[in-house]
Amino acid sequence: MQVPLSFLKKTSLFRGTTEEELPTLLDCLKPSYRDFAKGEIILRQGEDVSAVGLVLSGRAQVIEEDFWGNRNILADAMPGDLFAESYAFLPGELLRVSVVAEEPSRIMLVDSRRMLEICSSACRFHTRLVQDVLAESARKNLALTRKLSHMSKRTTREKLLSYLSGQSLAAGSETFEIPFNRQQLADYLCVDRSAMSNELCKMRDEGLLSFDRSNFHLKSEIEV
Amino acid sequence: MQVPLSFLKKTSLFRGTTEEELPTLLDCLKPSYRDFAKGEIILRQGEDVSAVGLVLSGRAQVIEEDFWGNRNILADAMPGDLFAESYAFLPGELLRVSVVAEEPSRIMLVDSRRMLEICSSACRFHTRLVQDVLAESARKNLALTRKLSHMSKRTTREKLLSYLSGQSLAAGSETFEIPFNRQQLADYLCVDRSAMSNELCKMRDEGLLSFDRSNFHLKSEIEV
DNA sequence: ACAAAACCGTTGCAAATACAACAAATGGAG
DNA sequence: CTCCATTTGTTGTATTTGCAACGGTTTTGT
Numbered sequence: 001m002q003v004p005l006s007f008l009k010k011t012s013l014f015r016g017t018t019e020e021e022l023p024t025l026l027d028c029l030k031p032s033y034r035d036f037a038k039g040e041i042i043l044r045q046g047e048d049v050s051a052v053g054l055v056l057s058g059r060a061q062v063i064e065e066d067f068w069g070n071r072n073i074l075a076d077a078m079p080g081d082l083f084a085e086s087y088a089f090l091p092g093e094l095l096r097v098s099v100v101a102e103e104p105s106r107i108m109l110v111d112s113r114r115m116l117e118i119c120s121s122a123c124r125f126h127t128r129l130v131q132d133v134l135a136e137s138a139r140k141n142l143a144l145t146r147k148l149s150h151m152s153k154r155t156t157r158e159k160l161l162s163y164l165s166g167q168s169l170a171a172g173s174e175t176f177e178i179p180f181n182r183q184q185l186a187d188y189l190c191v192d193r194s195a196m197s198n199e200l201c202k203m204r205d206e207g208l209l210s211f212d213r214s215n216f217h218l219k220s221e222i223e224v
Numbered sequence: 225m226q227v228p229l230s231f232l233k234k235t236s237l238f239r240g241t242t243e244e245e246l247p248t249l250l251d252c253l254k255p256s257y258r259d260f261a262k263g264e265i266i267l268r269q270g271e272d273v274s275a276v277g278l279v280l281s282g283r284a285q286v287i288e289e290d291f292w293g294n295r296n297i298l299a300d301a302m303p304g305d306l307f308a309e310s311y312a313f314l315p316g317e318l319l320r321v322s323v324v325a326e327e328p329s330r331i332m333l334v335d336s337r338r339m340l341e342i343c344s345s346a347c348r349f350h351t352r353l354v355q356d357v358l359a360e361s362a363r364k365n366l367a368l369t370r371k372l373s374h375m376s377k378r379t380t381r382e383k384l385l386s387y388l389s390g391q392s393l394a395a396g397s398e399t400f401e402i403p404f405n406r407q408q409l410a411d412y413l414c415v416d417r418s419a420m421s422n423e424l425c426k427m428r429d430e431g432l433l434s435f436d437r438s439n440f441h442l443k444s445e446i447e448v
Numbered sequence: 449a450c451a452a453a454a455c456c457g458t459t460g461c462a463a464a465t466a467c468a469a470c471a472a473a474t475g476g477a478g
Numbered sequence: 479c480t481c482c483a484t485t486t487g488t489t490g491t492a493t494t495t496g497c498a499a500c501g502g503t504t505t506t507g508t
Contacts, residue, residue, distance in 0.1 A: 064373060067389035067442055074373060086362040086369070089355075093366070096393065116355050130354055131313075131340050137361040138310040142317070144368040145310070149288060149298060151375050152414045154496075155464065165291035169320065182486060190376045192466050197487055199464095213474095213486090218291055378466075379494065406456060416496050421457055423494095437456090437504095 003033075003056060003108070011080040012136045013054055013110075016128035025125040031110045036101035043084055043099040048092065051109040052085040052133075053077075058105025064097045076102075082136060088112040089137075151190055156199045159189045164209065168218050175217045227257075227280060227332070235304040236360045237278055237334075240352035249349040255334045260325035267308055267323040272316065275333040276309040276357075277301075282329025288321045300326075306360060312336040313361075375414055380423045383413045388433065392442050399441045 005019045017025055033056075036042055042060055043049055053060070055077045062075040062083060074097060077083045087093050089112050101107075115129060150162040163185075167176050178185065186193035203209055210217045229243045241249055257280075260266055266284055267273055277284070279301045286299040286307060298321060301307045311317050313336050325331075339353060374386040387409075391400050402409065410417035427433055434441045 066386060067392050067444065068385075072373065074369065086365040089358045089362040090366070096366075096370070096390070116358070117351060127341060130358075134313045134340070134354075134358060134361065135315075137358065137365060138313040141310040141361060141365055141368065142314070142320075144365065144372060145298070146320070148368060148372055148375070149296065151372070154414065157464095161292075162290060166320070168291050181484090190378065193486090194467080194488080195465055198489090201487070220291065381494095405454090407454095417456090418458080418497080419495055422459090425457070 007056075007080070011054060011082070012139075013052070013082055013132055014129070015135075016132045017125055021125045025129065028126070029110050029114050029129075031108050034107050034109065036105045036107060038101060038103055040101045041098055042101055042105075042107055043095055043097075045095050045098045047095045049084050049087050049095055050091065050113065051111050052088045052115075053083045053099065054108040054110065055079050055081050055083070056106040056108050058101060058103040058107075060105055060107070061100050061102050062097050063100055085112075085133065085137065086140075089116075089133075147188070156189075156191045156196055157203065159191060160196065160199060160203070161208075163189060164216055164218060167216070174220065175215070178214050178216060181214065231280075231304070235278060235306070236363075237276070237306055237356055238353070239359075240356045241349055245349045249353065252350070253334050253338050253353075255332050258331050258333065260329045260331060262325060262327055264325045265322055266325055266329075266331060267319055267321075269319050269322045271319045273308050273311050273319055274315065274337065275335050276312045276339075277307045277323065278332040278334065279303050279305050279307070280330040280332050282331075283326040284329055284331070285324050285326050286321050287324055309336075309357065309361065310364075313340075313357075371412070380413075380415045380420055381427065383415060384420065384423060384427070385432075387413060388440055388442060391440070398444065399439070402438050402440060405438065 005022045008014050008022060009017060009019050014022065014025075031054075032051075034042075036058070042053065045065060057079055059079075060077040060081075060083060061073055062077065064072045064074050066072070075083065077099075083099055084095070087095055115126070115133065146166060150159050150166070153159045153162050164178075167178055168174055170176075180188060182197055183193050186196045189196070200211065204211065207219060209219055229246045232238050232246060233241060233243050238246065238249075256275075258266075260282070266277065269289060281303055283303075284301040284305075284307060285297055286301065288296045288298050290296070299307065301323075307323055308319070311319055339350070339357065370390060374383050374390070377383045377386050388402075391402055392398055394400075404412060406421055407417050410420045413420070424435065428435065431443060433443055
């Protein structure tokens, strides 16, 4: 099946592999390719998956269904995005989510054992592949931990301060830009937009910070 | 430095390695060992770490400090526990947390590059080591995602239903035991204990579920 | 068996939140 | 420039939550 190498090498899975090395590596990984119609289930809750999924085209949604059948979208995988990797590397761990094609999609499935067990064999590009996978897992981990540390705060104000403080530290400046608009920030912090907007303005009036759109400035100085 | 192999092989890092293979693997990894006094900083916020930490004895706390200096304990690493692995496998990612010895502690530091780059060399136990590390990262990932999916709910009731529904699915039964007491469950879901207790009883009175201590039973049937 | 500690449910109240509805500001497209 | 859609701020109200305090029950240590 034809897959542009220029596309693959930009994905998080093959970030450390060059375009010249890719054919050899793919030869070794023996991935399978499958096309899914819109609405078709790629992976079903309860399955024991051993392959990581890579979206080549289309769009896949990771969905969780609870005891009463309520659905909840956990992730939206676009072309180049990886999914099910946490399950694939945990043998015996059953899928708690389903992955559904939201559009007609082409998916690449790579057996996790092929990624790991042949490490000592001929294909020397495995090392970088493993580094990429581990890095990707670590990256997700940090993102989750960060979000969790904001959300564990009880009030909207505390959540905001936790998030903004983190952004400030990351930017290395008291003035910084955030990658969200108000609605997105509210969704990220899991609070009501209007209540959050309200709280932001209160904090501004109290002199804790100032902002213009997505531009924020935290004030460390103690006001008189 | 003397470290009982029987202890090491039980840690998540060396779970897949047998006691006989450990000396060879350790020879290859060349870990460093360090002792820390109570209160001493093991890793400092802002550093660029390339080694994963393993607590051999004592206790290490992962602490986050925000813009205004407020401290927040993110994790409590006991003997056998791994820390800083998410940062170690992301070159260039600066520590957003500090790790502090809460008691006199002995720590083992393993360079992440040694764990990955020598994959194709002589030491064939690397493969299983890499599997263990990836599995551990994936495990943490799932645990975080799970917790996040509960906490993203707005009300205490929804959080409880999300958590209990998940436990029920995991147990494969409508009746199941949870590993928390009320206070711990409240801490896990980041809500007030008494309010949560109140909500639980309301749901019981409404016929949604029943419980006795840590034993729960969800009712899917629609009551008349 | 006894005392102390831990755990759990309950209640009242002040504070924070979600929700809805609307006004003001902003930014593009025609 | 005007119209329209999007984004943001504002307000009021019903709900929900956090907090503090208390009593009853179970568990634990001695």
